Amino acid sequence: MILDGKSPSGPLAEKWSKHRQDMKLVNPSNKRKYKIIVVGTGLAGASAAATLGELGYNVESFCYQDSPRRAHSIAAQGGINAAKNYANDSDSVYRLFYDTIKGGDFRSRESNVYRLAEISNNIIDQCVAAGVPFARDYSGYLDFRSFGGAQVSRTFYARGQTGQQLLLGAYSAFSRQVKAGSVRVHTRTEMLDLVVVDGEAKGITVRDMVTGKISCYAADAVCLCTGGYVNVYYLSTNAQGCNVTANYRAYKKGAFFANPCYTQIHPTCIPVTGEHQSKLTLMSESLRNDGRVWVPLKKGDKRKPHEIPENERDYYLERKYPSFGNLAPRDISSRAAKEACDEGRGVGPSGFGVYLDFADAIKRLGEDTIRARYGNLFEMYERITDEDGYKQPMRIYPALHYAMGGLWVDYNLQSNLPGLFVLGEANFSDHGANRLGASALMQGLGDGYFVIPYTIADYLARTKPGKALVENPEFKKSVEDVECVTKKLLSINGRKSVKEFHRELGKVMWDNVGMARSEESLKTAIKRIPEIREEFWKNLRVTGSGDDLNQELERAGRVADFLEFGELLARDALNRNESCGGHFRVEYQMSDGEAKRDDENYSYVAAWGFRGIDKEPELHKEPLVFENVNLGIRSYK
Amino acid sequence: MDLTLFVWRQKSPKNPGKLQEYKAKNISPDMSFLEMLDEVNEELVMEGKETIVFDHDCREGICGTCSQVINGIPHGGQERTTVCQLHMRKFKDGDTIYIEPWRAKAFPIVKDLIVDRSALDRIIQAGGYMSNHTGGAADANAILIPKPAAETAMDAAECIGCGACVAACPNGSAMLFTAAKVTQLAMLPQGQIEAAQRVCVMTEAMLKEGFGNCTNHYECQAVCPKGIKVSFIAKLNREFIKAQLPL
Numbered sequence: 001m002i003l004d005g006k007s008p009s010g011p012l013a014e015k016w017s018k019h020r021q022d023m024k025l026v027n028p029s030n031k032r033k034y035k036i037i038v039v040g041t042g043l044a045g046a047s048a049a050a051t052l053g054e055l056g057y058n059v060e061s062f063c064y065q066d067s068p069r070r071a072h073s074i075a076a077q078g079g080i081n082a083a084k085n086y087a088n089d090s091d092s093v094y095r096l097f098y099d100t101i102k103g104g105d106f107r108s109r110e111s112n113v114y115r116l117a118e119i120s121n122n123i124i125d126q127c128v129a130a131g132v133p134f135a136r137d138y139s140g141y142l143d144f145r146s147f148g149g150a151q152v153s154r155t156f157y158a159r160g161q162t163g164q165q166l167l168l169g170a171y172s173a174f175s176r177q178v179k180a181g182s183v184r185v186h187t188r189t190e191m192l193d194l195v196v197v198d199g200e201a202k203g204i205t206v207r208d209m210v211t212g213k214i215s216c217y218a219a220d221a222v223c224l225c226t227g228g229y230v231n232v233y234y235l236s237t238n239a240q241g242c243n244v245t246a247n248y249r250a251y252k253k254g255a256f257f258a259n260p261c262y263t264q265i266h267p268t269c270i271p272v273t274g275e276h277q278s279k280l281t282l283m284s285e286s287l288r289n290d291g292r293v294w295v296p297l298k299k300g301d302k303r304k305p306h307e308i309p310e311n312e313r314d315y316y317l318e319r320k321y322p323s324f325g326n327l328a329p330r331d332i333s334s335r336a337a338k339e340a341c342d343e344g345r346g347v348g349p350s351g352f353g354v355y356l357d358f359a360d361a362i363k364r365l366g367e368d369t370i371r372a373r374y375g376n377l378f379e380m381y382e383r384i385t386d387e388d389g390y391k392q393p394m395r396i397y398p399a400l401h402y403a404m405g406g407l408w409v410d411y412n413l414q415s416n417l418p419g420l421f422v423l424g425e426a427n428f429s430d431h432g433a434n435r436l437g438a439s440a441l442m443q444g445l446g447d448g449y450f451v452i453p454y455t456i457a458d459y460l461a462r463t464k465p466g467k468a469l470v471e472n473p474e475f476k477k478s479v480e481d482v483e484c485v486t487k488k489l490l491s492i493n494g495r496k497s498v499k500e501f502h503r504e505l506g507k508v509m510w511d512n513v514g515m516a517r518s519e520e521s522l523k524t525a526i527k528r529i530p531e532i533r534e535e536f537w538k539n540l541r542v543t544g545s546g547d548d549l550n551q552e553l554e555r556a557g558r559v560a561d562f563l564e565f566g567e568l569l570a571r572d573a574l575n576r577n578e579s580c581g582g583h584f585r586v587e588y589q590m591s592d593g594e595a596k597r598d599d600e601n602y603s604y605v606a607a608w609g610f611r612g613i614d615k616e617p618e619l620h621k622e623p624l625v626f627e628n629v630n631l632g633i634r635s636y637k
Numbered sequence: 638m639d640l641t642l643f644v645w646r647q648k649s650p651k652n653p654g655k656l657q658e659y660k661a662k663n664i665s666p667d668m669s670f671l672e673m674l675d676e677v678n679e680e681l682v683m684e685g686k687e688t689i690v691f692d693h694d695c696r697e698g699i700c701g702t703c704s705q706v707i708n709g710i711p712h713g714g715q716e717r718t719t720v721c722q723l724h725m726r727k728f729k730d731g732d733t734i735y736i737e738p739w740r741a742k743a744f745p746i747v748k749d750l751i752v753d754r755s756a757l758d759r760i761i762q763a764g765g766y767m768s769n770h771t772g773g774a775a776d777a778n779a780i781l782i783p784k785p786a787a788e789t790a791m792d793a794a795e796c797i798g799c800g801a802c803v804a805a806c807p808n809g810s811a812m813l814f815t816a817a818k819v820t821q822l823a824m825l826p827q828g829q830i831e832a833a834q835r836v837c838v839m840t841e842a843m844l845k846e847g848f849g850n851c852t853n854h855y856e857c858q859a860v861c862p863k864g865i866k867v868s869f870i871a872k873l874n875r876e877f878i879k880a881q882l883p884l
Contacts, residue, residue: 016814051771066692069798070700122772127772129884131767131822135792140781154839156790164699165794171765179762186871187755210747239694273667278675279696383715383722385670449771497682499675519814544687548649549748552682 003256003607003622007111007409012628013093017114019411020454024461031056033465035219036054036456037204039191041068043163045225047448048172053177055453060181060217061174063208064190064241064554066401069171072227072239073444077284077377078153078161080127080441082120087144091152093117098629100439102217103149103329104432105453106631107262109413109605109624119450120442123154126449134158148285149329149436149636160284160376166441170448190554192224192482194250194420195474197478199373201250201420202468205283205478205485209554212547214482217474218321218468221419221456225248225448226271228403228425230263230567232562233514234506237282243558244565247407247426251568255415256607256620258408258428260565261573264435264582266517267333267546271353280399281384283377283435285340286331288326290370291394293317293333295354299344305355314342324636331434331582331595331627332636339517339593341397342408348395357393372492398515402440404431404582408607408622412455413447413588419463421456428605433581433627446579449474484545489556494539498556501536505529505559505566513570517526518586522574526567530614533563552611568608575619578602599631639732642677644689645737650746651738656735659689666726670713671696673705673725674736675758691750698862701797702806706737711801712858717800719862729769739800739808741849754800755848755879757814763842764835765818767827788825794819795863802857802865808849813857815843816873817865823876833880840877 001447008019019405026034035059038049049061058099065071083096097117101108110578124142128134135143147155158165159450177183195203195216203218217626229244230236268288294315296308316324327424328336337354340346347353362370367390371378378389385395406428413421413429424444431439468474505625508528512521536559579595580602586598605622640661647654661677664801668676671693678688694702703720707713713723728734736750742750782790794817802813822828828835851870858867 047771054770063701065694065700066754067701067798069758069761070694070702075695075699084777104736122774124777125774126771128777128780129767129769130825130827131790131828133787133821133825134777136782136784136787136790138784140783140787141778158794161699161795164797165791168794172761173771175758175762176768179759179764185758187758229879239699240696241694267860274665276665276668276672276676278669278672281697366855379717380722383698383724385723386726453771497679499679541682541685542667543682543685549690549751550687552678554689606720631700 001620003408003416003605003620004410005104005108005109005622006412008411012110016118018399018421023454024207024405026461028056030607032058034058034460035060037062037217037219037222038225039204039223040071040225040227041070041171041174042225042227042424042427043167043170043444044426044448045071046167047172048223048423048452048579049183050170050173050177050563053180053182056182058106059183060186060219062186062189064188064189064209066187068185068423069168071167073167073441074164074241075239076441077282078286079145079157079162079438080123080166081147082124082156082442083117083155084121084124084403086142087153089152091154095152096120096154099150099160100430100436101629102632102634103436104434104594105634106432106599106603106626107494107580107624108430108432109151109331110626112162115451116430116443116446122450123442123445125160127166127169130169130173132158132165140482146289146327147437148327154294155438155538156284160374161634163441166445170445191226191246192249192557193478194253195478196253196417197468197472197474199380200282200418202473203470204389205482207482210549212545214479215436216470216471216479218475219581220460220463220465220467221421223421223423223452224407224426226426228406229565230400230403232505232566233400233509234503235272235277235280235510235548237280240279245558245561248561248565250407250420251524254610254611255420256609257405257419257568258500258605258607259405259572260569260575260608261583262433262581263400264330264402264404264530265334265398267330267398268356268396269399270381271348271350271395271397281380282399282401283381283396286332287356287377290373291326291327291356291358292360293354293356295340295345301345312355314345321636328432328636329436335584336560337398353395353397355393356396358389362390384575397581401516402435402508404428404433404435405521408605412458413451413541414455419459421452423452425469426440433583485557486533486553489540489542489553490546492537492540492542494541496539498552498559499542500560501532501540502562504532508532513573516584516586517573522570525570526574529563529567536560536563564613571617572606573607575606576602595634638666638725638729640664640728641733643733643735643784647691647747652797654746661747664725664859666724668725669696670707670723670725671721675772686736689750690748693721696721699797701781701799702848704799704801706739706804708735709741711804717864718861739804741803743809743811744800744803756848757798757811759799760811760815760839760842761818764838767822768831782825786824790821793820793824793865793869796865797863799862801860801862803848805856805860806849807856808852808855810851811843811848812866813861813865813871813875815839816869820869820872820875823872832876836873836876836880
């Protein structure tokens with residue numbers, strides 16, 4: 001099927017305002033008759049629930065955490081982009097749009113990206129009005145910094161905790177609506193199925209994680225704001241609870257999954273120490289503003305960093321990309337680190353690490369300035385590694401961080417299933433094959449505050465409120481299906497823990513579907529994953545019961561979905577015979593090792609439809625049409 | 638290294654709980670405290686036993702989910718560190734470690750080391766926000782904010798809502814938590830408009846939830862993983878008194 005992204009016609013800069021005029025509205029007094037389910041309380045979910053509640057809709061909000069304030073958006077450190085041009089350095093909406101399209105390696109939808117750039121300025125205004133304590137300069141104006149993939153300074157920040165502050169801002173607005181009674185919040189509640197009635201999304205089935213009770217909720221529309229899926233790699237910078245379950249189960253109910261192979265590897269994470277490791281910790285790439293990345297020139301150089309003289313160091317990012325230097329985009333920096341380590345020039349006990357050195361910046365600016373800028377990151381680094389980043393270079397290595405792929409949505413953020421809207425990292429729409437730093441926060445809040453309130457009305461205005469009730473047989477069936485899976489997980493009583501299976505899957509994913517992929521490695525993954533999956537259903541051991549709080553059971557359900565989803569991800573990567581952004585196929589590279597796109601054959605969104613667990617998914621294509629930018633080679637040299 | 642753990646196990650709020658002994662063997666000093674517990678849980682699964690449940694999520698010290706009292710100290714006693722960021726190199730081979738949940742009247746136990754902290758959410762719901770609508774905000778630079786005010790607001794805003802302050806306080810008080818939000822918003826010109834109303838409703842909500850009052854023990858500041866200072870409690874009191882005065 002050829003999918004239509006439903007981009008409005010007309011000039012790029014006028015699409016969104018024209019579309020807003022064309023969309024239908026719901027009368028203020030009718031809004032309360034509509035119920036909207038919002039799953040997830042991160043930036044997208046909290047801002048959407050708050051805004052929809054404020055407009056007068058009835059909102060049911062769900063999160064697996066014990067409080068909506070703990071969603072993983074909270075961990076974003078560096079900042080949020082906006083085209084304010086406060087720096088007077090020639091920034092503009094168009095430039096932010098262009099940087100984002102180019103950063104995404106020309107694999108995103110022009111109209112969505114332009115809209116994102118357009119609303120970026122409103123987001124900053126909104127957050128300041130809500131009390132987000134952004135950094136200020138001495139005159140009281142907002143401060144800003146530069147970030148990877150851009151040559152202007154457009155990133156606003158709140159120390160190293162921008163995500164936390166933005167999320168708490170959205171959580172405050174959300175809390176206000178809880179108090180007002182327009183948003184009902186269900187914490188420690190996990191979505192385990194999407195309910196589709198007559199082809200439209202009309203509800204969800206959930207498990208109360210404290211009592212184990214499985215029940216369903218009906219609504220007029222469902223918004224999934226359920227984040228990304230990179231925990232399929234076992235080790236990532238995501239929180240332990242981040243999972244693909246909500247999205248994957250929507251996929252199994254007919255929603256298309258777009259570009260799952262576009263995964264982002266973040267260059268500045270703390271290297272792995274051993275088998276026991278449960279997660280990887282990221283340090284904001286804003287560190288690359290002042291830190292210089294290097295490895296020894298010689299292979300296997302085991303000297304301490306300060307014993308290696310300047311002329312025996314290779315500042316490879318500055319050497320390879322003189323105009324962007326240490327601020328080269330994430331995918332490029334990550335791959336360059338992997339190359340250096342694969343050549344045997346990696347540092348640290350495992351050899352999988354490169355130096356991030358602040359010595360020059362400390363000499364130039366003083367330790368106090370560096371401490372003011374990144375103090376919390378240096379502290380975090382020391383806690384984990386027991387090393388002082390002010391005295392010796394930090395060691396960093398790339399780690400899985402973000403999913404550009406997600407459920408397919410049109411310009412209205414609506415999936416191919418009417419009534420199902422997908423926001424934030426959970427959708428695929430704005431970042432193409434690679435996301436630029438400080439753009440995730442922008443997208444999450446943009447979708448929730450400024451897009452969904454308009455576009456959901458256009459759907460609701462065309463549908464009668466309360467069309468589907470929980471008495472509908474589809475709801476009953478959904479609950480039974482979920483109960484059945486839960487019982488099955490508890491009854492296998494095999495010999496391996498959930499964690500062992502997850503780790504095994506993660507290793508297959510990282511080795512074969514990681515930073516560098518090949519036809520051979522992908523075929524290996526596609527063969528191995530179903531084998532692990534088969535063993536999972538025969539040899540898993542989950543202790544405890546389904547009737548109370550059981551973290552093993554929760555994890556088992558999530559890993560069961562990862563075991564199917566990992567295969568989909570690998571299949572998408574195998575289908576895409578080109579390299580672009582975060583998707584690097586070793587067969588498709590330039591003579592200098594840069595990614596080689598194939599615009600003639602792959603300038604499309606790959607949206608996969610579910611056909612059965614052991615069946616190949618169906619490929620639907622949304623052709624990407626570029627009317628405003630030339631598809632250049634993405635050079636940062 | 639090998640350790641002996643005494644962990645609080647409690648099936649539900651209705652069942653009585655007790656400290657149970659476990660052995661943690663071959664623990665690497667590079668492990669985080671929670672990774673050490675993961676290892677113990679893996680053993681329990683292999684023995685066919687129910688795992689120790691504990692709250693955790695981001696494991697990088699920012700979500701505020703993890704909540705354990707280790708050897709009597711919420712978050713374990715390393716300065717400005719959450720449990721998830723505490724590493725085993727801070728312990729010695731042969732150590733005995735006592736692990737308990739947050740204990741406070743306003744935080745009922747859910748299971749094992751997990752407590753219900755929704756009372757903190759309800760304090761925010763009472764008034765920890767600006768009552769502005771989405772859309773229509775003035776340009777972000779329309780109202781200037783002096784750097785020192787913005788810095789103080791940010792110092793307060795760093796609170797992660799973990800509740801260690803409550804667990805450490807002999808009165809089970811949530812004054813530090815409430816003060817942090819009141820201070821953050823009161824420092825900003827945008828937040829001053831509702832400051833009087835806010836401090837009253839938040840304080841009222843705090844008392845209604847069963848949190849105690851502050852009697853200046855400063856235990857909250859000592860265990861706060863984000864270094865939130867008790868001077869904010871003074872600010873809260875000042876805002877509260879200001880709100881009682883006639884205009």
